Amino acid sequence: MISESDILDCFQHLVKDVSDDVILVGSGDDAAVVKAQKKDLVHSLDISKVGTHFPEDSPAEDIAYRSVAVALSDLAAMGAYPSFISIGLTANITEISWYKNFTKGIEKILNEYQIKLIGGDVTFGEINICVNVFGYPYDKIITRSGAKINDSIFLTGPLGKGRKGLMDWKTNKKSSYVSTFFNPIAQFINSEKIVKYATSCIDISDGLVKDLGSICKLSGVGADINVDMITITNDIDDICYGDDYELCFTCNKKHDDLAEEQGFIKIGFITDKVGKVEFKKNNKSINFKTDGWDSFE
Numbered sequence: 001m002i003s004e005s006d007i008l009d010c011f012q013h014l015v016k017d018v019s020d021d022v023i024l025v026g027s028g029d030d031a032a033v034v035k036a037q038k039k040d041l042v043h044s045l046d047i048s049k050v051g052t053h054f055p056e057d058s059p060a061e062d063i064a065y066r067s068v069a070v071a072l073s074d075l076a077a078m079g080a081y082p083s084f085i086s087i088g089l090t091a092n093i094t095e096i097s098w099y100k101n102f103t104k105g106i107e108k109i110l111n112e113y114q115i116k117l118i119g120g121d122v123t124f125g126e127i128n129i130c131v132n133v134f135g136y137p138y139d140k141i142i143t144r145s146g147a148k149i150n151d152s153i154f155l156t157g158p159l160g161k162g163r164k165g166l167m168d169w170k171t172n173k174k175s176s177y178v179s180t181f182f183n184p185i186a187q188f189i190n191s192e193k194i195v196k197y198a199t200s201c202i203d204i205s206d207g208l209v210k211d212l213g214s215i216c217k218l219s220g221v222g223a224d225i226n227v228d229m230i231t232i233t234n235d236i237d238d239i240c241y242g243d244d245y246e247l248c249f250t251c252n253k254k255h256d257d258l259a260e261e262q263g264f265i266k267i268g269f270i271t272d273k274v275g276k277v278e279f280k281k282n283n284k285s286i287n288f289k290t291d292g293w294d295s296f297e
Contacts, residue, residue, distance in 0.1 A: 002094050007122050010099045014107055014117045039136040042080040046071035050127035054182075055169065060098045062182035063129065064105025070205060071131035072113065072186040073245040077203040079142035079195040080135040081188055082113055087120035088130035113186070138195045142249070147200040147219035151250040151270040154259050156190045158231035159208060159246070160238030167234075177233075184245040193262050194249055201249040207242040209288055213277050215250065222273030227281040229267045239279070240288040 048067040050056055058066075072082050087106070093099070110117055165181025168174070187203070194201070200219060204211045208230075216223050232238040250270055251259060260266065271278075279286050 002096055006096055007089075007091075007099045010096070010103045011106075011117070011120070014103065014110065015119060040141070042075055042078055042135045042137065042141070043132065044071060044074035044078075045130065045132050046074065048129045048131070055166075058182070060093075060101035061105035061108070063127070064102045065109050066105075066182050066184065067129040068106065068109045068131050068133075069184045069186055070245065071133045072109075072188075073184070073203045073205060075133055075135045076187045076191040077142070077201050077247055078137075079140060079191055079198070079201065080137050081192070082115045082133055082135040082186075084116040084118045084134050085110075086118055086132045088132075089120065089122045090125040090129075091122070091127045092125060093127070113188070138192045140195065142191075142195060142198050142201040143218075144200055144202050144215045145218040147215050147221050147250040147270050148252070149221055149270055149272050150253060151199055152253045152256050152259070152266055153212070153223060153225065153248065153250050153268045153270065154264040154266050155204075155208075155230065155246055155248055156187055156194075156264055157244075157246040158233060159204070159244050160233030160235075160241065162243030162245070163238060163241045164233045166243065181243065184243075186245060187247050190247060190262075190264075194247070194251070194259070194264075197251050197255045197258065198249040199251055201247055204244050204246055204248050205242055207240040208244075208248060209240040209277065209279070210242070212248055213275075215248070216270075216277055217275055219270075220274055222271040222276040223268055223278070224271050225268035225277065225279045227279050227286065229265060231265060236281075236286070237288065 048054060048070065054063055054066060068085060071085070075082050106117065161177055161180045162184060165175070165177035165179070169178050169181060200215050202211045202215055212223055212225070227236070227239065230239060256266060
């Protein structure tokens with residue numbers, strides 16, 4: 001019978017030598033100890049659950065990678081870069097090979113983003129992964145509440161690639177989109193580019209409709225969006241589906257040229273219609289079947 005200790009042993013090579021001048025105590029004690037610095041520490045937590053956030057037959061390595069990547073995306077949306085993570089894993093798999101493959105996915109993303117795993121916990125139950133991510137600001141923190149009337153609205157990339165990847169996976173179709181679904185890219189490179197001039201930002205993992213609505217609600221503004229300017233992968237529902245880890249940000253229109261030079265897509269502007277996000281195609285308002293992703297629906 002597999003034990004908790006057996007599973008924890010799979011992770012030991014990832015956490016045994018993480019102590020340095022910032023991480024004073026890593027894995028092995030009841031908690032990690034992190035030295036406070038002058039820079040603000042940015043923290044977020046994300047939970048991924050089997051059947052909700054990834055298919056039940058997903059490879060363990062991909063489950064691990066995806067669970068960390070989607071959590072890291074929240075730091076990018078804040079204008080912060082990652083430093084270290086901790087992971088809580090619940091799983092009912094009884095083959096040790098599954099856990100070894102899971103740790104391969106963790107190791108892969110730790111190496112790609114040059115971050116450290118400082119600890120975590122594991123328990124028996126239906127598969128879900130709780131990831132705590134910690135980082136520091138590139139310059140200033142970008143929140144959802146800073147959008148101003150007449151600001152421009154930009155996207156860092158196209159919509160619908162994650163949705164396409166999941167559809168291809170479910171139909172056993174081999175495509176690059178499958179990798180996009182399981183190995184999404186947290187937009188740290190683009191976050192660093194916009195941090196000095198963006199007035200607000202959010203990652204659009206819950207769909208542009210819902211997430212831009214969050215910016216407008218917290219900023220006390222509205223938005224006017226030209227759907228014809230949005231690059232979509234599948235169909236119009238890409239705009240509300242979610243599972244895109246691109247950033248949606250606002251900035252003063254004097255920065256439009258810079259944002260466009262950096263490859264970002266202008267899709268609209270902020271209005272004074274508080275809380276109202278209007279999507280237009282061919283100058284006609286359109287509505288969507290859903291407001292966006294909700295794990296409880």
